[in-house]
Amino acid sequence: MATLEIHQFPCLSDNYGVLIHDGGSGLTASIDAPDADAVAAALKATGWKLSHILTTHHHADHTGGNLALKSQTGCSIIGPRGEAARVPGIDKPVGGGDAFAFGGLQVRVIDTPGHTAGHITYWIPDAKTAFVGDTLFAIGCGRVIEGDARMMWASLQKLMALPGETSIYCGHEYTQANAKFALTIEPENADLQKRAREVDHLRAAGKPTLPTSIAIELATNPFLRPHVAAIQKRLGMEGRPEWEIFGEIRERKNRF
Numbered sequence: 001m002a003t004l005e006i007h008q009f010p011c012l013s014d015n016y017g018v019l020i021h022d023g024g025s026g027l028t029a030s031i032d033a034p035d036a037d038a039v040a041a042a043l044k045a046t047g048w049k050l051s052h053i054l055t056t057h058h059h060a061d062h063t064g065g066n067l068a069l070k071s072q073t074g075c076s077i078i079g080p081r082g083e084a085a086r087v088p089g090i091d092k093p094v095g096g097g098d099a100f101a102f103g104g105l106q107v108r109v110i111d112t113p114g115h116t117a118g119h120i121t122y123w124i125p126d127a128k129t130a131f132v133g134d135t136l137f138a139i140g141c142g143r144v145i146e147g148d149a150r151m152m153w154a155s156l157q158k159l160m161a162l163p164g165e166t167s168i169y170c171g172h173e174y175t176q177a178n179a180k181f182a183l184t185i186e187p188e189n190a191d192l193q194k195r196a197r198e199v200d201h202l203r204a205a206g207k208p209t210l211p212t213s214i215a216i217e218l219a220t221n222p223f224l225r226p227h228v229a230a231i232q233k234r235l236g237m238e239g240r241p242e243w244e245i246f247g248e249i250r251e252r253k254n255r256f
């Protein structure tokens with residue numbers, strides 16, 4: 001059975017680059033391409049040869065390296081069908097429900113619009129791993145820029161339904177600031193308190209807080225917890241629809 005090797009590295013100011021490598025086939029994909037030089041350096045460090053870029057959404061801090069990497073390596077760029085015109089160098093547009101082979105592994109595409117209108121997530125069930133771009137962050141979620149709260153909530157619900165053990169790789173290291181905000185929404189959550197301390201220790205040691213997992217996020221991420229009575233009470237929104245409560249939490253984070 002194919003196994004996936006994963007190399008995560010910081011780049012730009014607070015982005016993560018991620019390389020995935022299937023040893024059996026020798027294929028290597030960059031999940032997004034924030035910065036061509038940083039991705040090239042990571043390829044050199046791992047000794048892997050780039051065959052693909054898997055783009056989650058069109059923002060420049062996720063696609064800025066596309067054209068340079070494509071001309072350096074001849075890699076093939078897979079990206080969201082819903083915003084293909086805004087993804088530099090795209091070869092193969094994909095959308096929700098699509099699946100494609102990456103060496104011996106199957107990659108499934110999930111539509112996760114809201115941050116951008118065409119944002120997609122790449123899920124590799126056999127590797128128990130998903131690459132969620134700027135939809136879900138550790139203890140947070142992406143800004144709702146091109147969609148609305150109802151759309152973003154529907155996208156997050158799809159990720160919440162993945163197996164709890166699924167490793168989640170995100171576009172940014174925002175976890176420490178997210179934890180500070182989360183504690184204003186659910187200060188009594190003991191799992192969140194504990195995790196906030198762990199995050200502080202990791203960051204003080206210069207270590208990443210990612211990947212996270214669906215199970216950890218379900219327990220600690222207030223954006224995934226609008227059903228919790230204590231949160232509803234704090235917001236004065238008892239019994240309101242979950243998407244509306246999610247939207248209020250997002251608004252508060254925008255102002256935080």
Ligand code: ZN
Nearest residue numbers: 057059115134
């Ligand atoms: Zn973005």
Ligand code: FE
Nearest residue numbers: 059061134171
């Ligand atoms: Fe981003």
